[in-house]
Amino acid sequence: MRRFPILVLALGATTLSACMSDGAPRAEAPAPPAATAPATPPPPPFETRVVRDGSVLIAPQPLAADLEALGAKGVRRVINLRTPEEMATLGFDEAAAAEAKGMSYTLLPIAGNAGFTPAALDAFSAAMANGQGDVLLHCASGTRAAHLYAAWLVREQGLSPEDAMRRVGPLGLWPLPMERLLDKPLRLDYADTPRG
Secondary structure, eight states: OTHHHHHHHHHHHHHHHHHHOOSOOOOOOOOOOOOOOOOOOOOOOGGGGOEEETTEEEESOOOHHHHHHHHHTTEEEEEEOSOHHHHHTSSSOHHHHHHHTTOEEEEOOOOSGGGOOHHHHHHHHHHHHSOOSEEEEEOSSSHHHHHHHHHHHHHHHOOOHHHHHHHTGGGTTSSOHHHHHHTOOOOOOOOSSOOO
């Protein structure tokens, strides 16, 4: 007899459920949309990322199409500070692309901070002296190129370190982050004793 009340309850629940249904088939809840990674915006046009100082264009890595456009605008030399390992991942032969557009090509690899040496500046000075026309000086982002160019301006053109850094400032290297944080300008000058 004890089974009878359980059976009555089960039948009652089934009947109640059927009565509440209007008989229309139920659609399954739509699946949530698949998560998609936000689209990476394309980089700004190459020419907007170039800083021109006289006949020198300081820039990040150009694409093959950028080299073609620069050649058409009168750039006659390319000085690349990236390492062969970096260039191997580029997807095109930059030296061949530059030379096909009538530009001379010089590779002066600077591998990180350890590559900033007097010998690197000597090699850059020689490259600058051995050619005519506008020159594209680049690395991956433009930072190495800007620092090397600023040092060249100091040593070869007689600018003060501060004035040289201001010339490459549009690449985001000046004012220094410390100046922005403190909201006070710094003055750059030579120390009394050489680094050791």
